[in-house]
Amino acid sequence: MNHDPDAELVLACQRISASSLEGEYRRLYDRYKDRVYNVCFRIAGNPSDALDASQETFGIVFRRIREFRFESRFSSWVYRIAVNASIDVRRRARSRKVASLEAMHESGPERGSKYELADRMIEMPSVSASRHEFEAAVQRAIFRLSPKLNAIVVLRYIENLSYEEIAETLRISLGTVKSRLARAHDALDRELTPVLDKHYLG
């Protein structure tokens, strides 16, 4: 494996305990805060849940950093925690929303799958502007993917990780990375084609 660019900083953090966001921990936080937040935002689907997932991620990273043994890149380890935290937050949020919607529409007409009901509750910021509408539509399409496909799309196309890095992060084989990306692409194709047509045709 190539030299981990975070190795020195991580070793420095491992020598001291994390009691506040200062020194080496501050440097590590600054290095990863945007990456973690973006992964969480794209997987969790909204800023509030993304914040929860990011907090959870940094909490775990700083509490467990002494257990990190450099068996993978540090960035892969952080991404894995962020992906799992986001999926967890997303699952909890979905069950909550579905339950509340079920209660509201208990005797109402058939409304489609639970998954779709949950998705309709998400509101992206500044949806009035066309550009933001387009982004919101793309984000919704990503969010509608299953957690596995969602994570792989975010790592590949938002974080620009290589196939090897994705495999290391998600602890799957290269072949699985390729097949999952192909499946995700098919699903996105179905979801996004109408949106893209509308966007490009005005």
Add this chain to the structure above:
Amino acid sequence: MERTCRAFRVEWLSGAAAGLTHPAQCSSCAGWVLSSERILAALSSLGRSSAPAELEERVELELRGDRSRRLQRALNSLVRRGPPAVLDLRVAETLGARAAGADEEDRSRKFLALRALDARPAPGVLERLLSEELRAPERQRVERFSGTLERLRAPAALTERLASVVRRRALGRLVLGPLATLAAAGLVIWIAVRSPEPEPRRYRFEVIHAASLEGLDPMARMLAESLGGGASAPGGRR
């Protein structure tokens, strides 16, 4: 989809299909490539957000060991489950059976009254308990669980041991106490009887007649010299 098409698409996505001529022979894949390029452009156009300042505050709190927000999040994620629809049916059936013969109005009144039992307001103390829980979760948990510990009865062996200790102490007080008093009194009497009247001390003096100071012992000589003011020193030196 044919196997070659699937293989081509996987390769194309990984960026390794630059030299492949498959799309020129397959209209489906040619359309897929165009569509995929649009999708990739859409995905890469998504803006990147900066982490909000609130995240830093939260991480700081997390590092200081403040888990209240985490607990709150976990509590918020709990789903309040409503009663299943079948419960209403069963209640209606039960009421219907019991109120056989009663009129419809009476039955519906009972039905509504029974449903109203379901909605009980939360007691006022719940808010205080929850705020205490969020303030110091570990302490509250310890208090809650230690309060539920079962109180154990003392085993019979302990009672037996205590009784034997008490018995031994009582025996000691009854027998050893008087014995010790008697022994002390005997010792005092023995000392008083044994010690005789002190004899007057007799001092012995020895008279030595010396012809000169040199015949005296050194102590007596020094005393004589000091009394004589040095006049008796050899050579008549003063």
